[in-house]
Amino acid sequence: MTGSSFMRLLGPVADIGGDGWNDDPVERMRRSRRAALTIAAAAASVAALEAVALAAMAPLKTVVPYTIVVDRQSGYVETVRGLQPGPLPQDQALTQSALVQYVIARETFDATDLRENYRKVTLWSDGEARRQYRDSLDKANPASPLKLYPPQTVVSTTIKSVSLLGPGSALVRFDTLRHDAGAQGGERRDWTAVVGFRFTGAPMRMEDRFLDPLGFQVLSYRRDAETIAPTPVRFDGPLGAPTP
Template sequence: MWELPLRRLSRRALRDEFAPNAPGPGASAAGEGARYYQEGGTWEEDRTLWKNSSLSIAWIIAAVMTVIALGAIVSLVSLAPLKTFEPYMIVVDKSSGFVEVKRPMAEGALSQDEAVTMFNVVRYVKARETYDPKALKDNFDLAQLLSTGDAARDLTDIFSPANPKNPIKLLGATMEVAVSVKSVTFPNQRTALVRFGTDEKSASNIIHRDWVALVRFRYSGSPMSNQMRFDNPLGFQTTEYRRDQETVPTAAGADK
């Protein structure tokens, strides 16, 4: 009763197992497994390649940042000798309120040229503004030597006999005017601002005045005599001179 179905099942199983071109369930499972492992291997290779490339990029970035950091350190070390401390002193004038910053003269051709020009400017202002009856001619001749153009004409007009404000007429032979220069600044290469004070001395009192003078100058290579070269070897010439009073005059006793 049960033999025929069993026999039929056995023949079908044998036919499926021994059929040469008919893939069975085992072959299908094997193909799926092979494809799964193949895809898994490809994914692992991709992950490995991505990891290696990421490490390479990270090392490149680290190397670049290291080079930049070393360059910054070298730059800072090279700039260290340039760091200097320059002491200076601030002086406030009690009468005019002018603030002056005093610094030491720096080395170099420019500062030396500026010092020479400052010397010539101060020399000119003192020769022009000082009034000493005993040295009147010497001061006038020096100021005239260092002047040209409008500055020379103005100086001649001041000491002209026709001028009622001629210092000789106003001050006479007994009074004196002493000059003290406070500061010299250069707004540009051909202009100087000079702040100075004058003390007008008489037998009874001293009158102090504060001034600011605008001095325009140049250096001339025009021929001049040896005597003029002795007093003005560089050919310094003031082309324009103007002074303005800064404060109200103050008077004090002659004994102070």
């Protein structure tokens, strides 16, 4: 039997040396599975990178609440920021405390502690601020509270806000409340004071250091009224608590 006759008896035979294996269903399934796994891994990597990017950008999109407060007496508008977690920075807290103490001591008039306040303000002041304060209490000055007020009159001071304008400068908003002895009413005035200050390490006596341990000194002090006329108030008791 010749070769050609034998091939005719076998019939058509698949070519195993060419692309015949490429048409195998099992092999196609394996290729599809590998491709799917590759695509899934790439998608997971992209998702992970997006998550990292969003986490890094989160602090940039933090919403900070602001509250606008309007003073009913003067119309002064003030922006109040929401409190942030954590303590107030030490230097800022000390500066605000010194400013509050200074303004209260300087603006309060009470015969019982006038000498103590005078010593504190003169110690905590320097230059023009000290000279102006001493002149304001000079008995020869017709605008001196020693001339304007009877000895039993008390002028108390309440701080409303302290804003640091920059290094060595601050804006303090406060009001004063005058109460004459035996009176059922008094008057309240609203003020702002621009205070220039510094901290100095200059030597001082031990008793002065006890009163001013940080060396806080006010160099300039300018007070301006927020309202033209004082606001009348009524007192609800013998202690002089004002009625809202």
